[in-house]
Amino acid sequence: MIETLISVKDLTVRFKTDEGLITAVDGVTFDVKPGEILGLVGESGSGKSVTAKSLMLLNADNTVYDPKSSMKLNLHDQSIDILSLKKPQDQMIIRGGAISMIFQEPMASFAPAITIGDQMVEQLKLHSNMPDEKAKEISIEMLERVGIPEAGKRFNQYAFEFSGGMRQRAMIAMALSTKPKLLIADEPTTALDVTIQAQVIELMKELVDEFHMAIIFITHDLGVIAQTADRVAVMYLGNLVETGTVHQVIQQPAHPYTQGLINALPNLEDLDSPLTPVPGDIPSPLERPTGCVFNTRCSLSLGERCEAEVPHNFNVAPGHNVSCHLMEQRMAANE
Amino acid sequence: MSEVLIRSDDLSVYYPIGGGFLKPKSYVHAVDGINVSIEKGSFFGLVGESGSGKTTLGRALLKAAPISRGEVSYQDGEVSYDLGSLNGQDLKEYRKRAQLIFQDPYAALSPRMTVRDIIAEPLEVMRLTSSRDETDEKVRQIAAKCRLNLEHLRRFPHAFSGGQRQRISIARALVSDPKFIVADESVAALDVSIQADVLNLLKSIQKESGITFMFISHDLSVVAHVCDHVAVMYLGRLIETAPSRQLFSMPKHPYTKALLSAIPSLDPDERGKAEKLEGEIPSPTNPPPGCKFQTRCRFAVDKCRREEPRLEDSGGGHNVACHRWQELLA
Numbered sequence: 001m002i003e004t005l006i007s008v009k010d011l012t013v014r015f016k017t018d019e020g021l022i023t024a025v026d027g028v029t030f031d032v033k034p035g036e037i038l039g040l041v042g043e044s045g046s047g048k049s050v051t052a053k054s055l056m057l058l059n060a061d062n063t064v065y066d067p068k069s070s071m072k073l074n075l076h077d078q079s080i081d082i083l084s085l086k087k088p089q090d091q092m093i094i095r096g097g098a099i100s101m102i103f104q105e106p107m108a109s110f111a112p113a114i115t116i117g118d119q120m121v122e123q124l125k126l127h128s129n130m131p132d133e134k135a136k137e138i139s140i141e142m143l144e145r146v147g148i149p150e151a152g153k154r155f156n157q158y159a160f161e162f163s164g165g166m167r168q169r170a171m172i173a174m175a176l177s178t179k180p181k182l183l184i185a186d187e188p189t190t191a192l193d194v195t196i197q198a199q200v201i202e203l204m205k206e207l208v209d210e211f212h213m214a215i216i217f218i219t220h221d222l223g224v225i226a227q228t229a230d231r232v233a234v235m236y237l238g239n240l241v242e243t244g245t246v247h248q249v250i251q252q253p254a255h256p257y258t259q260g261l262i263n264a265l266p267n268l269e270d271l272d273s274p275l276t277p278v279p280g281d282i283p284s285p286l287e288r289p290t291g292c293v294f295n296t297r298c299s300l301s302l303g304e305r306c307e308a309e310v311p312h313n314f315n316v317a318p319g320h321n322v323s324c325h326l327m328e329q330r331m332a333a334n335e
Numbered sequence: 336m337s338e339v340l341i342r343s344d345d346l347s348v349y350y351p352i353g354g355g356f357l358k359p360k361s362y363v364h365a366v367d368g369i370n371v372s373i374e375k376g377s378f379f380g381l382v383g384e385s386g387s388g389k390t391t392l393g394r395a396l397l398k399a400a401p402i403s404r405g406e407v408s409y410q411d412g413e414v415s416y417d418l419g420s421l422n423g424q425d426l427k428e429y430r431k432r433a434q435l436i437f438q439d440p441y442a443a444l445s446p447r448m449t450v451r452d453i454i455a456e457p458l459e460v461m462r463l464t465s466s467r468d469e470t471d472e473k474v475r476q477i478a479a480k481c482r483l484n485l486e487h488l489r490r491f492p493h494a495f496s497g498g499q500r501q502r503i504s505i506a507r508a509l510v511s512d513p514k515f516i517v518a519d520e521s522v523a524a525l526d527v528s529i530q531a532d533v534l535n536l537l538k539s540i541q542k543e544s545g546i547t548f549m550f551i552s553h554d555l556s557v558v559a560h561v562c563d564h565v566a567v568m569y570l571g572r573l574i575e576t577a578p579s580r581q582l583f584s585m586p587k588h589p590y591t592k593a594l595l596s597a598i599p600s601l602d603p604d605e606r607g608k609a610e611k612l613e614g615e616i617p618s619p620t621n622p623p624p625g626c627k628f629q630t631r632c633r634f635a636v637d638k639c640r641r642e643e644p645r646l647e648d649s650g651g652g653h654n655v656a657c658h659r660w661q662e663l664l665a
Contacts, residue, residue, distance in 0.1 A: 043526035043527070043528060043529075044497070044526055163615055164385070165615050166615075193384035193385055193553060193616075194384075194553070194555075194594060194597040194598055195384065195593060195594065195597045195612040196384075196615060197597065197599070198597040198599075198609050198611060198612070199611065199612075201599070202607075202611065220526060220527065221599065222527075222601060223598065223599030223600060223601055224599045226599065226600060226601045226602060226603045227599040227600065227603070227605075227606055246603045247603055250601060250602075250603060251602075251603070260528060261527060261528060262601070264527045264528045264530065264531040265527055265556070265601065266531075266534075266554075266556040266557050266559065266560040267556070267601070268555070268556050268559055268583065268595075268598065271559055271560060271579075271580070271583070274535065275531035275534055275535060275560060276531060277528055277529060277530070277531035277532035277535065278528035278529075281496040281498055281499060281529065282496060282526075
């Protein structure tokens, strides 16, 4: 049994633009174990999608990976250095083979003029040499598995004939038909209504158990994270500011940003207290703050120190890591 | 009982679909037989899934969607309008009083206009100010209210983040001194940390200026926090309306209960406890007979499949449209 499926170390991603190099992801390190759901949370512009896309080398041509970055995919018989995959044939393994991805807007992800079935068969045949009939059989089986009624008939329909929830189910079926070890789900329920969101979340959890695959679940919705993830990683402006188990991060958040995010959520149990926003706006990636990236919005900022010095990553409890200067005192007090 | 600002009676909006040479036209009943009254100075929430008709209802109250049947009346002291027959000068007057804030602040602002021009445009179009100085003064006032500073006014929208852009949209809606604002999913595109900020701004405007808001949202926890009164829509019908506290503490319609239960809880130990609602909202082109919710309701009986329930008062201004709400309370 392999221990870590994905191991990302010091991932730093920059984009070349007319205005210079923009840092989108800065020194991100994390692991994903087989069968684990890792929730990746952050606001727009925090770099969570760029991080996930890096695993499939799907970022645009102007992307520069820092030479220190390393991403390993560990399979039973081999360990693959993702950044060394240069040829498209070699990249098949991380693009639909061992790693699959589903997106926020399924309407934009299916080709509009090709039937759902043909698209499913096409990708199955790309990844294995199975005959058409076999690919069709597997596709219909998968459509049935994700709860699409009359899968045989649906197989021959186009994306526009599906409702939003059905489209997302079809996308999940397609992503899972190659039996990947890791599924990257980028805001898979954001465009769905709450009742449909609940159905899709339930389905994804069932499939994790059944296929024993891992999921990186990207979302800005902490409620969705609380209901799905085993472990959570919180990102802000390209940095990983806090990681831990779902209980640690949601119930005992230690980083001021995570605390701010949770306080900003409207809580149905407590309608009397006013909503408390995190002050200020996310800075533009062109104007990344020095020191701790969160210092411009942090209400607990220590001033000069936070503005000048990049905080260390402190291990505050087993499996709970926080990048914040405040942890130094906390750690000292505990000793 | 305070005054009612906007009242609708049997309001329906139908859109034609299909049809053509020798083919009969059919109609989608986007909004069907809605009776709603919005009190002056209140924050009225309208919730429902996509396709429930909430946006169409909001637009009909602004006379931005065709009113196919029924009536909408606006009454503010001496001023009153019957929206069905509103046109010409009266319609222009109504436009000053009723404004809309859109969902997507990235699409709603012209990229070629400075923030000052965007906010000033309604003043110029409606000829509300007589000189450029007066316009500038008014723009500065409103901008300050929405926490935009003078330097911001010279810039173009691309220089702003989502939260700031939404504040610009709000400033533009406020500049004509409206009495009624429809905010259609106005925080849906914003990040949580910013969302709270915009909600607080809208609330403070309501308290200070006494503007009446209709807040359209699919997010029940947001609605619970800001609204005084809430209406739940399903497939073009109102199925439950109540004062906010009452609706969230004791929902009576099975759909409202399911919606509330489907909100993902922040407590990781409450997994899988949500009541699952099967299926999806039916297409409005082919609505089911009887109660519109019967296809997904686990309490549906024969009567629900035959007869459509009417919205009835269950006490304390809590209205519910369900044949079995009394039984289900027990």
